[in-house]
Amino acid sequence: MKQHETIADLRAALDPLRSAGISIGVVPTMGYLHAGHLELVRRACKENDVVVVTIFVNPTQFGPREDFSTYPRDMERDLAMLRAASVDHVFTPGVDEIYPQPLETAIVPKRLGEMLIGKARPGHFTGVATVVAKLFNIVQPGRAYFGEKDFQQLTVIRRMVADLNFAVEIVGVPTVREEDGLAMSSRNVRLSPEERQAARVLSAALAEGAAMIEAGEASPEVVLGKMRATIEAQQGVALRSLDICDVGNLAAVERIDGPVVILVTAQVGPVLLIDQHEARPQPS
Amino acid sequence: MKQHETIADLRAALDPLRSAGISIGVVPTMGYLHAGHLELVRRACKENDVVVVTIFVNPTQFGPREDFSTYPRDMERDLAMLRAASVDHVFTPGVDEIYPQPLETAIVPKRLGEMLIGKARPGHFTGVATVVAKLFNIVQPGRAYFGEKDFQQLTVIRRMVADLNFAVEIVGVPTVREEDGLAMSSRNVRLSPEERQAARVLSAALAEGAAMIEAGEASPEVVLGKMRATIEAQQGVALRSLDICDVGNLAAVERIDGPVVILVTAQVGPVLLIDQHEARPQPS
Incomplete structure (x- = not known):
């Protein structure tokens, strides 16, 4: 090299x-x-x-x-x-x-x-x-x-x-994750063991939201509401933004009827963590 | 081709x-x-x-x-x-x-x-x-x-x-000019014969200013004043801007002690003409 x-x-x-x-x-x-x-x-x-x-x-x-x-x-x-x-x-x-x-x-x-x-x-x-x-x-x-x-x-x-x-x-x-789901990031090293543990809620909430979308939930408000509750229940995690966007141009979607991406940012201890999950309604 | x-x-x-x-x-x-x-x-x-x-x-x-x-x-x-x-x-x-x-x-x-x-x-x-x-x-x-x-x-x-x-x-x-000094431009075709004639003042004034600089005039105000008078004496030419700038970063110079560029823009009939002339004090 x-x-x-x-x-x-x-x-x-x-x-x-x-x-x-x-x-x-x-x-x-x-x-x-x-x-x-x-x-x-x-x-x-x-x-x-x-x-x-x-x-x-x-x-x-x-x-x-x-x-x-x-x-x-x-x-x-x-x-x-x-x-x-x-x-x-x-x-x-x-x-x-x-x-x-x-x-x-x-x-x-x-x-x-x-x-x-x-x-x-x-x-x-x-x-x-x-x-x-x-x-x-x-x-x-x-x-x-x-x-x-x-x-x-x-x-x-x-x-x-x-x-x-x-x-x-x-x-x-595609995002590579730790075994417990946390997205790999150079900044993760700055999390304390407790913060590291708390940060798991982000990928968990994303998986939860994606599952709702795949199961047919078409309302962004409903999906985001459920995810927000999950994240806000976790001590030590301050939600900064949570959005469901068109996968191409990132515009906010009013109804989920095609491929979207869920984007989250949250402050955990000294670190602003970001993560994402693509999802689309599954053909029934 | x-x-x-x-x-x-x-x-x-x-x-x-x-x-x-x-x-x-x-x-x-x-x-x-x-x-x-x-x-x-x-x-x-x-x-x-x-x-x-x-x-x-x-x-x-x-x-x-x-x-x-x-x-x-x-x-x-x-x-x-x-x-x-x-x-x-x-x-x-x-x-x-x-x-x-x-x-x-x-x-x-x-x-x-x-x-x-x-x-x-x-x-x-x-x-x-x-x-x-x-x-x-x-x-x-x-x-x-x-x-x-x-x-x-x-x-x-x-x-x-x-x-x-x-x-x-x-x-x-370097700028290519008509025989009478007018800088070549696609827009020149839109000048009437009278406007075409009047436009000659721009290259003439630039040559005048450059000659002053080469002869040792170090004050931009003096050079620009003389050029401005020349251009404003020409009917049909509306001076829009006239500047003496550092040849590298186009900053206005306070004293001419190195290479500069004189930049002019003027409205002549339907056309905004632009021209320039580089100059520097000649070693005496």
């Missing part, structure tokens, strides 16, 4: 491969890797000749009072995991390499970036879209892999690729 | 070339070609194996009361000129091919897009940057050619490429 800290160094390694017709897949990450990331890597290795993993905790997608400085980091452990996963190239730029000067150009995801999580985190998806576009232009991959856990992020990126004609295929990969 | 109307068709033609290591230059235009465009094409042909010219009158860079509908168009004449110039590929998409759905993603050039012309034309440079990024992603060229006449546009694009790490070299090409 080759580690590159500069754009020039990475490009020098990748340009000849691309010219030789070798397919390149990229897995953009913020590091502190877990089984969810490794699933993205496995998928990328299966579908591409060469895989590039990027590790960059992107400051521009954190708000001023968010957890950029406390976001967990462990480069040595990450590199060992990627080596074991037979990754070819890892790109680990410093902040100055990605932002040598303040940006004067932003990629702004309008409606999709302002709704849901974007309402609570203004500018977050502009930071995400801009850094992902930069990584696409640096790596120039044929495919890029993102987890479905960050469903709104995945939707924003898919739409950016369509709107701006990036020649990159976006592959969304 | 091959003409392509769809993105898929153009990509099918270009992808094998790129993989074979053939260098691709692109000249983005809005058509109604003149000698200025042909100079971009000549330069592109000299520096690349294959040249792609795009012709697309981009609606999103025109304001609601601007001249999108009356912008001059003559596709047959354009194609004949490009054929004669030995261009390899011309991309002539319809509006629906470039904008199949309303964009939810915008590329926003912040300070650079809001100043100068951007003040009078809000959203103009967002439209420009976004469509140029789309064309870069569609063509994936090694080099792209833009006229220095649209100096702010060139600066916005250079900055976008740096900020977003596009793997495209931006080549700025």
